[in-house]
Amino acid sequence: MAQSSTARRLDEALPQSVAKQPAFGGGEPPAPPVRPNPTIGSNAWVGTLMFLGAEAMFFAGLIGAYIVFRVGSAIWPPPFQPRLPVGVTGVNTLILIASAVTMRFSLKAVRVNDRKMLIRCLTYTAVLGGIFLLIQGFEWLRLIHFGLTVSSSVYGSLFYTLIGFHGLHVFGALIWLLVVLVRAKQGRFSREGHVGLQTCCMYWTFVVALWPVLYGLVYLY
Amino acid sequence: MTVINRYVSFWLGQIMKPKWIVFLCSGLTALIANPLTIQACSVCVTGAGDPTADAFNWSVLFLMATPYAVVGSIAGGLFLAYRRAVAKREQTETPEPIVHLAWNDKESGR
Numbered sequence: 001m002a003q004s005s006t007a008r009r010l011d012e013a014l015p016q017s018v019a020k021q022p023a024f025g026g027g028e029p030p031a032p033p034v035r036p037n038p039t040i041g042s043n044a045w046v047g048t049l050m051f052l053g054a055e056a057m058f059f060a061g062l063i064g065a066y067i068v069f070r071v072g073s074a075i076w077p078p079p080f081q082p083r084l085p086v087g088v089t090g091v092n093t094l095i096l097i098a099s100a101v102t103m104r105f106s107l108k109a110v111r112v113n114d115r116k117m118l119i120r121c122l123t124y125t126a127v128l129g130g131i132f133l134l135i136q137g138f139e140w141l142r143l144i145h146f147g148l149t150v151s152s153s154v155y156g157s158l159f160y161t162l163i164g165f166h167g168l169h170v171f172g173a174l175i176w177l178l179v180v181l182v183r184a185k186q187g188r189f190s191r192e193g194h195v196g197l198q199t200c201c202m203y204w205t206f207v208v209a210l211w212p213v214l215y216g217l218v219y220l221y
Numbered sequence: 222m223t224v225i226n227r228y229v230s231f232w233l234g235q236i237m238k239p240k241w242i243v244f245l246c247s248g249l250t251a252l253i254a255n256p257l258t259i260q261a262c263s264v265c266v267t268g269a270g271d272p273t274a275d276a277f278n279w280s281v282l283f284l285m286a287t288p289y290a291v292v293g294s295i296a297g298g299l300f301l302a303y304r305r306a307v308a309k310r311e312q313t314e315t316p317e318p319i320v321h322l323a324w325n326d327k328e329s330g331r
Contacts, residue, residue, distance in 0.1 A: 038306035040299065049298060053291045060287040064280045072276030 048199040052206050055169070059210060062162050066217065069154050077155050082146035084159070084219050085139050092135045093215050096170075099128035100208035107201050110184075110194045118189065118197075122181045125204065129174045136167055159218060166214055169207045176200050 070076055077083065106121035140160075148156045180200045183189065189197050235241065 038303070038310045040302040040306045046299075049295055053295050056291045057287065060284060060291075064284045067280040067283055068276045070276070071279050072273045074272060 042195045042198075044195045044199050045202075048202050052202065055206065056210075059165070059214075062165065063213075063217065066158050066162055069158055070217075070221065078153050080147075081153055081155050082143060082148050085142070086219050088135065088139060089215060089219055092132055093212060095128050095135075096132045096208050096211050099125045099132070100205055102128065103201050103204045103208075107194075107197065110189050110197055111191055113191045115184070115187065119181070119184050122177065122184055126174060126177050126181060129170060129177065129204075133167065133170055133174065136163075162214060162218060166207070166210060169210075173200075173204050173207050177204065 102121045102124040106118050106125065109115075109117035109121055143159075148159065150157050150160045177200055180197055183196060236245075
């Protein structure tokens with residue numbers, strides 16, 4: 001019997017005695033339970049991540065252009081052009097970094113449902129961001145007064161393009177932050193739902209992390 | 222011998238003649254010697270150690286590395302978020318669903 005069963009052709013049907021039946025019930029055994037992949041974040045989170053990647057590439061293009069002119073020039077800054085305010089901008093850098101810290105604290109506050117702390121941290125962040133922009137604007141006015149304009153030289157056009165676009169991004173982030181602050185005061189954010197705050201925090205962290213790179217490249221190098 | 226083989230062997234026979242070899246070598250030498258032919262490369266005109274060439278080289282290297290850094294950062298962020306979500310699910314969920322207990326392959330005779 002064993003020999004005949006081993007010699008059986010593969011396309012032959014199984015004999016009835018071989019086919020096993022389940023001990024109870026019938027049909028196929030139940031499918032294993034579906035275990036979906038865990039959710040790693042909201043669609044807004046992933047979208048913001050992609051957006052920040054595009055923003056990073058945009059600034060990489062500007063930095064690449066700056067490197068071409070900076071490394072290619074024997075004398076930098078060019079003669080008869082004012083020097084950039086390194087000290088004041090250094091302090092401004094610390095202010096911007098402090099705003100990123102308060103922004104992170106706001107995210108921690110919403111995760112423990114501490115609404116008062118959330119509003120306080122968001123307010124601090126907005127104030128620090130506003131101070132950064134005011135100091136930048138004041139320094140720009142001084143530089144224009146000393147003769148550094150967009151059309152004065154390649155130095156001026158690169159400076160205003162690179163630093164100006166960053167300032168524009170900080171301004172946009174500040175408007176976004178004010179909207180988030182108003183929504184936080186309305187009680188729209190909770191421990192379970194705070195996507196708007198999270199994406200704003202990501203964007204703010206990006207513009208803050210970008211600034212030391214630009215400061216080192218444009219002001220110190 | 223097919224038609225193509227005949228065609229190829231004919232032209233190989235023509236090219237391998239000494240006068241054609243001299244003509245080809247002369248043409249290649251003229252192309253290399255003429256500086257106009259290398260002006261398509263933006264950094265080849267200047268010599269080694271030239272600031273303009275260095276500037277282009279550094280800029281190209283930077284722009285070449287940036288996409289890798291950006292995509293790597295995004296992928297790393299997604300990977301860390303996934304790891305965190307898996308660890309969180311392992312802590313919160315029961316290890317074995319009850320539906321598994323409803324069917325035992327060994328006892329069912331399969």
